Amino acid sequence: MKIITLCILLVSLLTAQDGPFTLRKKDTIGELEAKIVAQIAADILNKDVNIYVVGEQKDFMTLGMNGFRIAKNCKEANFIFVSKQSVDDMELCENSRAIHFTNSRELFNKNRDFVGLFYWFKSRPNITFSSKRLESKLTMLPKSYEQFIEEF
């Protein structure tokens, strides 16, 4: 019995999510991105998030955050995320009052509906918010986001 307990303990330690012997599965870029975007949405809205994802939804569906739901269309959503792989579908949400967010620098520069941008630069995650676009959308960001706001 002691041997079995020891073996189970060893296996548990090795497969634990955190710990000195962890064989941790690192997040993929997509998963990390989804986490960051979901956190931004939650911080900006300060209420339950109904996100409409234009593009790949897979990484958002596995997040399992409280108060976080994936909307079926733009109308139901209070936060819209458009990934750079699905720029063409953006037309669907043009008249939505939801907060627009993207990971495409090109789309962010082109379309003033987007208040924020998440992008990778020098292999690091970067976030940028436009102060004027936030103003036009009457959106306030928490104090901790000040470092990401640019004056344009």
Add this chain to the structure above:
Amino acid sequence: MIQTKLLTKKSIIIGTTILFLVFLLASLYVSTIKLQQNLEKKIFETSTNDTTSIARNISKEIYRLTAQYGAREVIQNIKSNTALQKEIEEKLSLFLTKDIKYAYLLYRDRKGIFRFLADASKQSEKAFIDQKFDIDSVLWNKPFNTKEPIFLENRVSKELSVTYLVPIVHKNIVSMILVVDFSIKRVDDIEDIMKKIRYGILLLALAILGFAIFALFQALRYQRSKKDVYIDRLTKIYNKNYLLDYEPYMNLHDYIICAIDIDHFKKINDTYGHAAGDRVLERLASVMFIETRKNRDILIRYGGEEFCLLIKKERESDAVGLNLLDRIFTKVAQEVFEISEYERIGVTISIGVNLNPENQRDFTTAFKLADIALYNAKNGGRNRIEIYAESIEDSSFLTINEIKDAIYDGRLMCLFQPIVDTKTQKVVHHEALVRIRAKDGTIITPDKFLSVTKGTFIARNLTKEVLDICYKKLFLDKSLSLSVNLNPQDLTSETILEILKMYAKIDTFSQRLGLEILESEEIVNYEEAQQNILMLKSLGYQIYIDDFGSGYSNFIYLAQINADVIKIDGSIIKNILTDKLSYLVAKNIISFAKEANIKTIAEFVSSKEIYEALRGLGVDKCQGYYFSSPKEL
């Protein structure tokens, strides 16, 4: 108990081995983490050693280009001076190798936000002037305070391993930092290899776990099967297999060895049937087992109606053991054994005890002495406890088991002593004399084993073997005439009687085979034996009364069984020349026999003088060393 001991020993070995393996794997696993860290450190040191010194030199170069400015002005000057920007970026581009992905200059604005001043990257990845740069750790601020270069580990991206920050100081204030991003592929490779090794160890640990579970399962199965092998099905106590396995581990100092046998068990079987016998065995085992002490004494069904009891000694004293034996003995005597729905009987046991087994070299020898004591208990009238003392018996006596083994191994044999006609001195007959050939080839005479078999089924088996040997001799030599010795039990044994009936149907077998019967109380008082003797006579067998004149001599007995031949006891014959009384006894027996028309044979005729004397007395036949010793035919 031994079962538990054996299994415990095996379990400890298996358990310790698995524990050791698990510990080994866990240590190995931890050591791979440390090994990985050390390897990474070493590779990093080798890969960055040159680069860090170059980075410091380049930072000096950049400082040299901007040395005339103060900390604030330098930023504005670089921003506004395209040529200076280009010159700085050219210097930065010297860094870019396969291990260095990015090299750029950053400054902190008034809000503390990091922004680009220069970037040596190719156009697609190049930052514009003043582009915001999100830092992922407050440590990025450290060079601004300490003015010392630092390494930062990159925790977010797999593409970057380490970032090297070199502060550039203008007038004692850090104006900007030179940033070099290392991407050392070998570190990733090592991490991958280590990950595979760790997974391998994990799989190995799982395999060991699987093996441990399998081994445990097998151990449980083994325990169950061992139980079946060690436990006697009828009595539910240990059997002889258990004793055989336990023997090598037994410390003879720890136990008193007892051999226990049910008195007249054969009679119980013959009278009430084997089912009743089994009930008696079952109940007796239960009665004895209840009296023994759990985890101390060991009760074993040794075979048939014989039990072996190993009583654990307490503080080197025999008192506890003897008291226990006395309790068992009394309880058995008080017990009423139910042999059927309506019948109940009492049973007694005889016990032979060896109080000092440690004086013997091994268990077998020690048990043999308990067996001898048991034999003496039987001989002394049964229903008693006999303790072995050195003077009781010569240990050269064979035990029941040794005799059984000899029969089983075919080491039972017969020597044949001729019987001569007194007048012609020609051999007319042979007496078959049983012997056992020991494993070392020596011949063991019946005085070392016949008395041991008395009252047991071994005696019957022994007679069967002798009859079989005689049958073969008579079959091969039609002119041969033999006589064999039967013990009183043989005359009531269905098996022996059936064999003799079968022989009587073959040619002249019964005429050529005499049956020598020792006169005894058992025959005189047992009518069935007398009837069977008469039946055998009617089949043509000649009945010899053996050792006549010794012990229990009864002339009426001769008339009752209608004997054909009297064999005058050797103790009388050997003294007829020196002892007048012996001479007269012999003379009267011969005279009586002649009157009764019974033939006489004189045994122990060892010299010519004895032979002459016997011839003078008119004895019919003589047997003894004067003519021949017993020999193989």
